[in-house]
Amino acid sequence: MSHDMIDRSLFEACAVLPGWNQNSRLEAWQNWQSMAMPTIRDEAWKYTNLARLEKIAFVRSPSTPSTLTLSDIPLTIPEDRFCFINGSFNPALSAPLNEDSYLLSQRAWPLVPNKLHTPRSYFERLNAAMLSDGLYLDIKSSTNRPIYLLLLQDKTVGSSQHHLRHRIKVHADVKCEIVIVDWGLADTTDLTTYLIDIELEEGAKLNCTHLKKAAMKGYHIRQTHAHLAKNSDFNHFNFDFGAKLSRNEISAHLNGEHAACQLNGLALARAQDHIDNQTQIIHLAPKTNSVEQYRGIIDDKACHVFHGRVLIDADAPDSIADQQNKNMLLTSTGQAYAEPQLEIYNQNVQCIHGATVGDIDEEALFYLRSRGLSDGIARQLLIFGFARNILESIEDKNLQNELALWIKTHLALDSELILELYEEHDHEDTL
Amino acid sequence: MLTIKNLHASIEDKAILRGLDLNIKPGEVHAIMGPNGSGKSTLASVLAGREEYQITAGTMHYQGTDLSTLTPDERAHLGLFLSFQYPVEIPGVSNLYLLKSALNAKRKQAGLEEMDAIDFLTIVREKMKLLHMDDSYLYRDVNSGFSGGEKKRNEILQLLLLEPSLCILDETDSGLDIDALRIVAQGINLMRNEERSILLITHYQRLLDYIKPDVVHILSGGKIVAEGDYRLATQLEAEGYEPFLQKKAGGD
Ligand SMILES: Nc1ncnc2c1ncn2[C@@H]1O[C@H](COP(=O)(O)OP(=O)(O)OP(=O)(O)O)[C@@H](O)[C@H]1O
Ligand SMILES: [Mg+2]
Numbered sequence: 066m067s068h069d070m071i072d073r074s075l076f077e078a079c080a081v082l083p084g085w086n087q088n089s090r091l092e093a094w095q096n097w098q099s100m101a102m103p104t105i106r107d108e109a110w111k112y113t114n115l116a117r118l119e120k121i122a123f124v125r126s127p128s129t130p131s132t133l134t135l136s137d138i139p140l141t142i143p144e145d146r147f148c149f150i151n152g153s154f155n156p157a158l159s160a161p162l163n164e165d166s167y168l169l170s171q172r173a174w175p176l177v178p179n180k181l182h183t184p185r186s187y188f189e190r191l192n193a194a195m196l197s198d199g200l201y202l203d204i205k206s207s208t209n210r211p212i213y214l215l216l217l218q219d220k221t222v223g224s225s226q227h228h229l230r231h232r233i234k235v236h237a238d239v240k241c242e243i244v245i246v247d248w249g250l251a252d253t254t255d256l257t258t259y260l261i262d263i264e265l266e267e268g269a270k271l272n273c274t275h276l277k278k279a280a281m282k283g284y285h286i287r288q289t290h291a292h293l294a295k296n297s298d299f300n301h302f303n304f305d306f307g308a309k310l311s312r313n314e315i316s317a318h319l320n321g322e323h324a325a326c327q328l329n330g331l332a333l334a335r336a337q338d339h340i341d342n343q344t345q346i347i348h349l350a351p352k353t354n355s356v357e358q359y360r361g362i363i364d365d366k367a368c369h370v371f372h373g374r375v376l377i378d379a380d381a382p383d384s385i386a387d388q389q390n391k392n393m394l395l396t397s398t399g400q401a402y403a404e405p406q407l408e409i410y411n412q413n414v415q416c417i418h419g420a421t422v423g424d425i426d427e428e429a430l431f432y433l434r435s436r437g438l439s440d441g442i443a444r445q446l447l448i449f450g451f452a453r454n455i456l457e458s459i460e461d462k463n464l465q466n467e468l469a470l471w472i473k474t475h476l477a478l479d480s481e482l483i484l485e486l487y488e489e490h491d492h493e494d495t496l
Numbered sequence: 497m498l499t500i501k502n503l504h505a506s507i508e509d510k511a512i513l514r515g516l517d518l519n520i521k522p523g524e525v526h527a528i529m530g531p532n533g534s535g536k537s538t539l540a541s542v543l544a545g546r547e548e549y550q551i552t553a554g555t556m557h558y559q560g561t562d563l564s565t566l567t568p569d570e571r572a573h574l575g576l577f578l579s580f581q582y583p584v585e586i587p588g589v590s591n592l593y594l595l596k597s598a599l600n601a602k603r604k605q606a607g608l609e610e611m612d613a614i615d616f617l618t619i620v621r622e623k624m625k626l627l628h629m630d631d632s633y634l635y636r637d638v639n640s641g642f643s644g645g646e647k648k649r650n651e652i653l654q655l656l657l658l659e660p661s662l663c664i665l666d667e668t669d670s671g672l673d674i675d676a677l678r679i680v681a682q683g684i685n686l687m688r689n690e691e692r693s694i695l696l697i698t699h700y701q702r703l704l705d706y707i708k709p710d711v712v713h714i715l716s717g718g719k720i721v722a723e724g725d726y727r728l729a730t731q732l733e734a735e736g737y738e739p740f741l742q743k744k745a746g747g748d
Contacts, residue, residue, distance in 0.1 A: 427548075432584040435544050436598040436654065437572035437605070450588020450637075 084173020093193035152227030220251035249280030265297035279308030295321030307338030334367030363399035503554035514718035530715035577660030644671035681706030
């Protein structure tokens with residue numbers, strides 16, 4: 066088996082990373098080489114066809130510095146930020162690094178949980194072999210200022226590829242917020258793989274919002290794996306604004322008693338976008354709690370796949386899991402696949418799930434129109450209302466407002482209308 | 497003035513309304529009663545402009561305008577309001593927002609300026625007080641998680657606010673408790689004036705004790721089979737629909 070998409074010379078050109086065993090890296094490369102690319106015959110890739118990816122000949126990321134500035138991103142980005150452009154760290158746009166935040170290219174990382182050590186899947190192996198850099202965030206004290214992690218893709222000559230691996234550790238009883246902005250600013254074909262390992266110690270709390278707005282022609286494969294100790298709390302919000310192929314694999318391992326996670330997602334797919342969300346919640350300890358809410362708004366010929374696995378182990382009595390997936394199809398050419406997968410090995414648990422795929426609710430549309438609202442406005446209200454439920458699960462109000470505007474722009478909704486919808490909140494607080 | 501002549505309407509090729517005639521003059525209150533499935537809600541939906549229904553024959557005019565050529569929102573701007581038998585839940589859209597945009601859409605159509613937030617709140621709170629509704633209903637999503645009776649009350653709140661000239665109330669009384677029925681009926685009575693027409697669809701005489709109709713119609717099999725004054729409702733309560741349905745069968 067050989068893959069033309071990434072030439073051996075690209076692998077050989079990868080920098081040596083401190084503490085990253087070169088042998089295991091070569092092994093990852095060889096293993097990747099010997100592995101066939103997943104096809105739609107593989108259960109996990111049933112609805113996501115990679116055939117076209119294989120035909121692209123990727124090149125090295127350019128070493129020329131990017132001219133991107135923060136003003137190219139329509140978001141308010143605070144000082145506490147770390148920025149990567151085309152897979153390389155950009156010190157000029159980043160906060161200073163220190164002993165609690167350092168790069169894989171600078172210093173060896175502490176060991177990651179064993180389970181994550183051995184790359185198994187096709188893209189994990191590729192990532193392990195081709196890895197260029199990554200950030201380690203060791204969060205030792207609580208802060209109410211969010212930390213931003215910017216993963217930007219700028220124009221490149223030819224089809225570029227970037228592979229990063231980040232690690233976030235939140236110490237015991239520390240509460241924090243991280244916003245990951247994954248943005249493709251040029252309309253080039255690129256392949257990016259990210260692995261993000263998250264570890265929450267006892268009583269830690271992390272709100273992590275991941276916004277992805279990839280290049281229209283981009284292939285984005287991203288994995289986020291979180292391990293939760295006793296009493297910890299992990300809230301993950303996955304906002305995906307589409308790409309040619311966007312695959313998000315997210316897992317939360319509830320390892321300690323009373324660990325709780327919330328995995329929410331909103332997929333806004335249009336044109337020929339393909340968004341594939343694969344989530345796993347693994348309850349391994351008693352009294353663990355998970356809430357999951359994923360929604361898709363699918364326009365044009367786009368597609369949203371949601372596969373949600375919830376496993377409740379025999380050792381996890383008195384656990385609660387609630388999973389909901391809803392899809393709104395705006396056209397008859399859009400597609401949505403909703404697949405809940407529940408594996409319950411303990412009788413003493415509560416588990417709820419539901420999945421729906423539907424058009425705009427005609428009853429609701431008629432109701433609004435009978436109140437004098439035009440067809441266009443009524444539709445926009447229903448679409449935004451559908452997204453809003455997910456949006457409002459974000460605790461950070463500033464971020465919520467910015468995201469509302471993103472959604473508005475992305476869906477070409479009437480800006481005044483959306484702003485007004487949001488203004489009411491302020492009333493609620495002041496009146 | 498609402499004028500319906502020989503109206504035939506069907507859904508999915510099933511004929512529901514079969515030659516319905518109805519005239520409502522300004523200031524009049526009409527009640528329509530009739531067995532389940534006789535087509536009462538269908539009539540209400542057809543009047544409000546629900547697109548799933550096909551009008552296969554007949555006409556309906558309101559204030560001289562042919563309703564069948566208008567969209568639901570245009571009909572609302574003309575002054576028509578339907579209080580739904582089953583009000584729809586709209587997740588993600590707050591009641592406040594719906595009320596405000598509905599009112600402003602109407603004002604815009606009438607060439608008036610949009611109402612600002614403070615004036616609007618003053619007015620809406622006044623109406624809510626009449627209906628014994630507290631502020632929390634404003635900030636909740638439209639009808640979401642409202643009880644059956646709360647939904648009906650919310651319909652009447654919209655009615656009071658939008659001040660339509662033709663009010664169609666489809667079983668607004670069903671689901672209301674005894675006190676709520678009285679409160680809602682008082683609200684509706686406040687709306688009665690010389691210009692406003694009201695069409696009440698109901699199964700129960702109780703509502704008509706509060707809001708005395710000028711005419712009571714019995715709808716069966718998609719057409720009006722009997723008409724009378726408010727005493728017809730009393731007679732129905734005592735005898736049921738059977739005598740009227742037989743009369744119709746005999747007459748055909
Ligand atoms: N989508 C549909 N397809 C087929 N038949 C329908 C559809 N919608 C309504 N009907 C039928 O039309 C008939 C009239 O219904 P409608 O709701 O108008 O009755 P109603 O008089 O309001 O009854 P109720 O007193 O129970 O509210 C019923 O037999 C109903 O089953
Ligand atoms: Mg009915």
